[in-house]
Amino acid sequence: MLRTRFAPSPTGHLHVGGARTALFCWALARHADGRFLLRIEDTDRKRSSESAGLGFCDDLKWLGIDWDEGPEHEGCGGGDTGPYWQSKRLDLYTRHLAGLVESGQAYPAFETPEELQSQRAEARKAKRAYKYNRAALDLDSETVAAWIAEGRDHVLRFKVPAGEIRISDEVLGEIVVPDGELEDFVIRKADGFPTYHFAVVVDDALMGVTHVVRGQEHLNNTAKHLLIQDALGFEHPIYAHLSLIFNPDGSKMSKRDKDKALRAAVKEQGLESPPLDDSGAAAVDSAQWDRWLESKDHQLDLESAMSLAAVLGIELPEIDVDDFRRAGYLPEVLINYLSLLGWSPGDDREQFDLEFLRANFSLDRVLRSPAKFDRAKLLAFNLDAIQAMDADRFHGLLLEFCRNWHPEFLEHMDEAQFRLFAAANHERSKTLLDPLSSGRFFIEPCEQLRWTATKPVRKALLNGDPAGYDLLAELLPVLESCAWDAESLEHAVAALAAARAGDKIGKVAQPLRIAVSGGTVSPPIYDTLLILGRERVLRRIGLCLEARASLTAEAAS
């Protein structure tokens, strides 16, 4: 049976590159009625935590990718080839490691990281390629035994046999790594944990993984894995290496891009201490701030990163699946778009769902060349998906989206208002976030609205004869006595437009829009009025009329 696995390291959320890998692994397995497993690669004790592992699970579930074996999470996981955390499989690795030492295919080495570091630096200075010099192989067995007995720190290195290595890859074809390219790499660290290379080989073999689908950054590692498999007497799985996903500027899409953007903004604005947010609190606590500035390896937690971005006035690039979720993208759209990065069904069809992918996926249609991530196309797909759904579904999704991340909209609107809010925004929204970012004015206290004399505002309110302001003043008493439903409101506006503005609805609607929203953009005007309700509409028109003098002055200066 065909078995694939996705094996992330638990360093936070799932990023889009990983999501695509998981998706292709999933599709390959499902297409062949095989099994898809999830395994947490947490052999690096410094960067592992169990909660981060679960972040992946949430992201995968949200995308609609389920797994047959792996960590148990909301109905997924389980299985009898576990445990699925590498940190819980130590005895397995130890056993296989011992076998290699016994057969002379691996050996202990006692150099400290510092010693190796300086050797590398030397080689670099002499413009030589560095390779471990196998010094430990010259140690006699008594010395080795004595050093181990006294508890001296040591690693286990794999003794790389001579000869070229041929990698057979389903998407790249045959790749030959020349003889002498590999050094005797470490397979067990001084802390007793296996390195990635060793753990991955043992796990894939013991878990019955038949197809390894992973990013192309692992291509060079494959040679090492092949060697370990031979030494251990395991079969080689079938490999497929996926091209990388890049930012539009050609750089590799990385988790660090968010920190990169923030650092650039901090530098540009010349900040030395954490800036304060609206409430006067530091956007980032100072201990973390110092650490963050000190080392480019340190990443801000999501919370801090978002509040810092807000203060700095920059947009954080979406990198993780969770970022796209928060930005209001639909999971089926992200899946669809990701599928198209490096794979295509072979005809002109571009929009499809998971089921279509499952039914049609095959490795021989996977592209070798790297792809840039194009947010504009993703956005267009998201718009299509939103437009294609019915009103109830859009309302439901928007409601859930607000509950998760923007509860203030629910606090300031009753159920009927929110339903109208959803309906009025449905066809004009590219994301679930759009209605909220363009509709802040709906939930803002009337007194906080400010009108500024931008060009379109001047045009709508101050210019012309009669000026928009004049029409607005005439409209106010009409609305005061108007029945509060779409038809009546429309009639009132139309009547005024017919009488005073040459039947041009916009001449009345636009001043009205500016008065109630503070800006020139809103949902259709009658919807906007109904969502706000009579009281707020009348109040805002009044406030806007009061601002006429200062606005006129501002426009003149």
Added chain:
RNA sequence: GGCCCCAUCGUCUAGUCCGGUCAGGACGCCAGGUUCUCAUCCUGGAAACAGGGGUUCGAAUCCCCUUGGGGUCACCA
């Protein structure tokens, strides 16, 4: 730098394996149009085989070189 991978419109791609349609689609862009704003929506348009050598009657397609891009060289995964 060593080794490895990649190369069709700005972007994602079809076509490449099994040489032979004005190189097709989508997003974006540009120009018109519809609309109470924005977003939609409709119509039209510009836009690519990286370069150079071969092989061949014929090359986007096969071969070689060059150039460009990327990956990797840890007691990270």
